[in-house]
């Protein structure tokens with residue numbers, strides 16, 4: 001079931017997501033002090049139960065108007081309402097493609113002091129999806145090839161870019177990259193397949 005919330009995302013929701021993002025980072029970086037950790041766990045459980053008492057049916061939260069379809073504000077890459085999303089910021093999407101900024105944290109560490117490759121791929125996957133939709137070809141990723149040229153640092157703003165390349169029948173080709181201070185750390189090429197039915201939000 002889709003829950004549609006008209007208008008802007010409430011500041012309460014974005015603030016809560018931001019505080020939970022802070023919390024996740026604090027958990028990952030917390031010193032090993034068993035009584036302190038158990039006390040924190042009990043207090044967090046209390047908050048979780050209070051939120052669960054007002055649970056919605058679906059994680060979808062459709063509040064952001066988009067050029068093609070609507071993206072959930074709880075999207076796990078871009079959504080400001082989702083504490084798992086890094087999230088993306090300074091998003092610019094038009095027919096020429098998508099550009100955005102993303103700052104990962106220690107939460108996303110894979111190799112020492114570098115972002116886990118799965119998170120890099122998730123952002124690139126999302127970016128190609130946004131770019132092809134903006135170019136008028138809403139489609140789902142069938143194949144994503146990622147080349148990791150250098151480790152991607154966290155704790156610094158990164159640039160994400162993606163653009164539609166070409167279309168061949170239902171297949172839509174796109175490319176994307178992620179860079180740090182002008183140095184490209186990962187590139188992706190993707191084949192997406194056009195949606196045949198309605199474009200999900």
Ligand SMILES: CCCCCCCCCC(=O)SCCNC(=O)CCNC(=O)[C@H](O)C(C)(C)COP(=O)(O)OP(=O)(O)OC[C@H]1O[C@@H](n2cnc3c(N)ncnc32)[C@H](O)[C@@H]1OP(=O)(O)O
Nearest residue numbers: 068069070125126129130133140141142143169170191193
């Ligand atoms: C506003 C919206 C913004 C959205 C932004 C968010 C982006 C989010 C990015 C994602 O997370 S996407 C989710 C991850 N992807 C999936 O879950 C897709 C899972 N796969 C499928 O559901 C189906 O495989 C798919 C819909 C992609 C294709 O199935 P179909 O039955 O519709 O297509 P079919 O298998 O007939 O293939 C159509 C064409 O694509 C080609 N194809 C399919 N899979 C391929 C593949 N893996 N590699 C290369 N080509 C492929 C296939 O050969 C064929 O080529 P031809 O038309 O030339 O004959």
